Amino acid sequence: MEIRKFIYLVAFLVLASGIAGAHHGVMGLYDTSTPIVLEGRVTRATFSPPHPVVVVAVERPTTTDLGAGRPDEFTGPPVVRPEDVGVERTVELSPVQTFYALWSRIKVGNRVTILALRNCRDPHELRSSWIRLEDGTVVSYDRGLHRKTDGCP
Secondary structure, three states: OHHHHHHHHHHHHHHHHHHHHHHOOOOOEEEOOOOEEEEEEEEEEEEEOOEEEEEEEEEOOOOOOOOOOOOOOOOOOOEOOHHHOOOEEEEEEOOOHHHHHHHHOOOOOOEEEEEEEEEOOOOOOEEEEEEEOOOOOEEEOOOOOOEEEOOOO
């Protein structure tokens, strides 16, 4: 009987660690060659674990020359995808205190610009470590666990 409990415990721990690893970007593969510009009004924002999440009603951006200065994160020029303009896009921000601390600065109706990376793997979520707030402040985080690729395989 004890061996059965032990096997269940080991199976649970392996499964739980796999889920945690997948969640924290270990299983994701984010395309750095095509950073996506999402500019518009915030329609929803949450700042609770596992990730801060911002939903933006995307408008045509005023510029793609954002001066991000992050060659580690963005290896290609920023693009505006036609399929993003006029719709809401959900973006997961890096799960770090830097972004959780924005809870009092990002409100519904605020205008933001986000430079996002697309996961090459299903469900192709958008993730960002760079956001320009309504007051012009840029918040950028240059570390993270997510895996990067220069173009999706």
